[in-house]
Amino acid sequence: MxxxxxxxxxxxxxxxxxxxxxxxxxxxxxxFAAYVVLQFIVLATAWNILGGYAGYVNxxxxxxxxVGAYTAVVLIKAFDAPLxxxxxxxxxxxxxxxxxxxxxxxxLRGIFFSIATVAIAVICETVVINxxxxxxxxxxxxLQPTAPAWFGSYTRLLFAVMxxxxxxxxxxxxxxxxxxxxxxxxxxxxxVAQVSAAPxxxxxxxxxxxxxxxxxxxxxxxxxxxxxxxxxxxxxxx
Amino acid sequence: MPIELLVEAVIAGVLLGCFxxxxxxxxxxxxxxxxxxxxxxxxFLVLGAYGVYVLGEHGIDPLLGGILLIPIFFLLxxxxxxxxxAVFEKRGTDAGLRGLAFFFGVAFIVEVALILTFxxxxxxxDAPYIGKGLALGExxxxxxxxxxxxxxxxxxxxxxxYLSATFTGRAIKAxxxxxxxxxxxxxxxxxxxxxxxxxxxxxxAIAGALLIVVGPVEPGLGRLYIGRTFCVAVLAGLGSMPxxxxxxxxxxxxxxxxxxxxxxxxxxxVAFGILLLVLAVKPAGLFGR
Numbered sequence: 001m002x003x004x005x006x007x008x009x010x011x012x013x014x015x016x017x018x019x020x021x022x023x024x025x026x027x028x029x030x031x032f033a034a035y036v037v038l039q040f041i042v043l044a045t046a047w048n049i050l051g052g053y054a055g056y057v058n059x060x061x062x063x064x065x066x067v068g069a070y071t072a073v074v075l076i077k078a079f080d081a082p083l084x085x086x087x088x089x090x091x092x093x094x095x096x097x098x099x100x101x102x103x104x105x106x107x108l109r110g111i112f113f114s115i116a117t118v119a120i121a122v123i124c125e126t127v128v129i130n131x132x133x134x135x136x137x138x139x140x141x142x143l144q145p146t147a148p149a150w151f152g153s154y155t156r157l158l159f160a161v162m163x164x165x166x167x168x169x170x171x172x173x174x175x176x177x178x179x180x181x182x183x184x185x186x187x188x189x190x191x192v193a194q195v196s197a198a199p200x201x202x203x204x205x206x207x208x209x210x211x212x213x214x215x216x217x218x219x220x221x222x223x224x225x226x227x228x229x230x231x232x233x234x235x236x237x238x
Numbered sequence: 239m240p241i242e243l244l245v246e247a248v249i250a251g252v253l254l255g256c257f258x259x260x261x262x263x264x265x266x267x268x269x270x271x272x273x274x275x276x277x278x279x280x281x282f283l284v285l286g287a288y289g290v291y292v293l294g295e296h297g298i299d300p301l302l303g304g305i306l307l308i309p310i311f312f313l314l315x316x317x318x319x320x321x322x323x324a325v326f327e328k329r330g331t332d333a334g335l336r337g338l339a340f341f342f343g344v345a346f347i348v349e350v351a352l353i354l355t356f357x358x359x360x361x362x363x364d365a366p367y368i369g370k371g372l373a374l375g376e377x378x379x380x381x382x383x384x385x386x387x388x389x390x391x392x393x394x395x396x397x398x399x400y401l402s403a404t405f406t407g408r409a410i411k412a413x414x415x416x417x418x419x420x421x422x423x424x425x426x427x428x429x430x431x432x433x434x435x436x437x438x439x440x441x442x443a444i445a446g447a448l449l450i451v452v453g454p455v456e457p458g459l460g461r462l463y464i465g466r467t468f469c470v471a472v473l474a475g476l477g478s479m480p481x482x483x484x485x486x487x488x489x490x491x492x493x494x495x496x497x498x499x500x501x502x503x504x505x506x507x508v509a510f511g512i513l514l515l516v517l518a519v520k521p522a523g524l525f526g527r
Contacts (some may be wrong), residue, residue, distance in 0.1 A: 104514075104518040105514075107521075108521060110335060111275045114335070114338060115513070116514055116517045116518075118464070118465070118510070119465065119511070119513045119514040119517075120510075122465060122506060122510040123507045123510050123514065126504060126507035127507070129503055130503050
C-alpha cells in the first residue's frame with residue numbers, strides 16, 4: 001500500500017474509533033483525560049510546523065491558543081454561537097493574526113523571533129485583562145450547553161471533535177512536510193543555521209537567503225579576473 | 239490629559255527611564271555585544287537586590303551594599319559564562335536557542351532559590367533617601383528616584399567610557415564585531431567574553447541595589463523586567479551605551495504617560511509593544527552598530 005493511502009486509512013480508522021468509543025466507554029473521566037491528550041497533540045503539531053520544520057522557536061503559541069478560546073467566548077456571549085461556528089471563526093481569527101504577525105516578525109532570526117513571540121503573548125494577555133466584555137483579569141467560565149442526543153454528554157462530543165481536529169492537524173502537518181512548503185521550510189532552516197547568530201538588519205531576511213542570480217555571480221567572477229589581469233599588466237610595466 | 243499632568247508624567251518618566259537604563263546596561267553588554275541570550279539577567283538583578291537587602295539587615299547602606307557585591311557578582315558572571323561556553327557556545331550554531339533555554343532555567347533556579355530562602359513576601363530596605371521627596375515648585379520628586387537617576391547616569395557613563403577608552407573595553411567591542419579577527423590579533427576571544435560577561439553581571443549588583451531603593455522587591459519581580467530590559471537593549475541598538483540611556487528614557491516616558499492616561503493595568507504591554515514595534519520596523523535599533 002502506498003504511504004498516503006496507508007495514512008488516510010489510519011486517519012479514518014482513528015476518527016471511527018473515537019466515534020465508537022463515545023458509544024461504548026463508560027467513564028466520563030476517560031473522555032476528559034483523552035480530550036486533554038488530543039488537545040496537546042493538536043498544539044504540539046501546530047508548534048512543530050514552525051519550530052520543527054522551519055526552526056523558528058515560538059514562545060507565543062499559547063497566545064494563539066488563547067486568542068482562539070476568546071474568539072469563541074466573544075461569539076458565545078454575543079449570540080450564543082454553535083460549536084462549529086466557534087471553531088471556524090477561531091481558526092480564521094488566529095490564522096489571520098498568525099499571518100499578520102508572521103509578516104511582521106518572520107524576517108527576524110533565532111532569538112529575536114523568540115523574544116518577539118514572548119512580546120505578542122504578553123500584549124495579548126494585557127488586552128484580555130483590560131477587556132471587561134470577556135471577563136478581564138477574573139477570567140470567564142460558561143455553562144456547558146446540552147449535547148446532541150447521539151453523544152450522551154458534551155464531554156463526549158468535545159472528545160470526538162478534538163479527535164477529528166487531531167487527525168486533521170497531523171494530516172495538515174504531513175501535507176506541509178511532504179509538499180513544496182515543507183521543502184522550502186527545511187531549506188530556509190538549513191540556510192539560517194549556516195549563518196551564525198548575527199544581529200538582524202532590515203535587509204537580512206531569513207526567507208531570502210537565495211544565492212545571487214547567475215548574472216551577478218558571473219559579473220563578480222569576471223570583474224575579479226579583469227582586475228587580476230590589470231594588476232599583472234601594471235607589474236609588467238605596461 | 240491636562241498639561242500639568244503630562245509634564246509630571248514626562249518628568250517621572252525620565253527618572254524612571256534612567257533607572258530602566260541602569261537595569262539594562264548589563265544586558266546591553268551581554269546580549270548586545272556578546273550575543274548571549276541572557277534571559278536570566280533580570281533574575282540576577284533580583285538576586286542583587288536580595289543581596290543588598292541582606293547587607294541592609296546589618297546596617298549597610300543599599301548603594302554601598304551594591305558596590306560591595308560587585309566582585310561576587312563578577313565572579314558569578316565569569317562562572318556562568320564558562321559553563322555556557324563549555325556546554326553551548328563551543329558546540330556550534332544552535333547555541334543561541336539552546337542558550338535561551340539554559341538561561342531560562344537559570345532564571346527559574348534563582349527565583350525558586352530566593353523563594354525558598356526568603357519566602358514570597360515583599361522586602362525593602364531603609365536609607366535616609368527613601369521615603370522623602372524634593373519639592374520643586376508645583377512638582378514633588380521622590381528622592382529615591384533622584385538617587386537612582388544619578389547612579390544610573392554614573393553607571394552608564396562609566397561603562398561607556400570603559401568600553402571606548404580602555405584596552406579591554408575596546409577588545410570587548412572588537413569581540414562583538416569580529417571574533418576571528420580579534421583572535422588573529424593575539425587576544426583570546428573567550429577570555430574577553432568571560433571578562434565582559436563578568437562586568438555585565440557585576441552591574442546587576444548596583445542595578446539590584448537601585449531596584450530595592452526604587453521599590454520593594456519579591457522573587458518573581460524578575461519576570462516583569464524581562465520585557466523592559468530586552469526592550470531597552472534592542473531599542474538601544476545592541477551594545478550602544480548612550481543608546482541604552484536614550485532607549486531607557488523613551489521606555490520610561492512611554493510607560494509613565496500610559497500609566498497616567500490609561501491606567502496601571504496597561505503598563506506591562508508598553509515595553510513589549512515598543513519591543514515588537516522596534517523589531518518589526520527597525521530591528522537594528524536606534525543606535526545600531
